[in-house]
Amino acid sequence: MTAIRPAEFQQPGASVLARIPQHDATALTKGGNQALIILDEQIYQLRITRAGKLILTK
Template sequence: MTAARPAEFPRPGTSALSRIPQHEATTLTRGGNQALIVLDDQVYQLRITRAGKLILTK
């Protein structure tokens, strides 16, 4: 498991992609293959498949 990257201030000339928060899926699932993500009152399930793909369902 890897530690989350610390937030950095964007430097001039950096792309918009580099300013988007990045999270390791295995950290979100605590080494397992599922995690629940809550947005407002909705609960979503994040799943890592055996093929290493991500599925997000409501």
């Protein structure tokens, strides 16, 4: 899967992608490297690696 950079949302034909909610991972982690995400009473951990990749685990 390829990450989509915000500038690509401005290109013609990207209107479908522009309607998808966007969240900055560094904002979710409040500048750190971890955040907890809750879905249907299940807790997931979002981590930003040193290489700048995202890992989501249950």
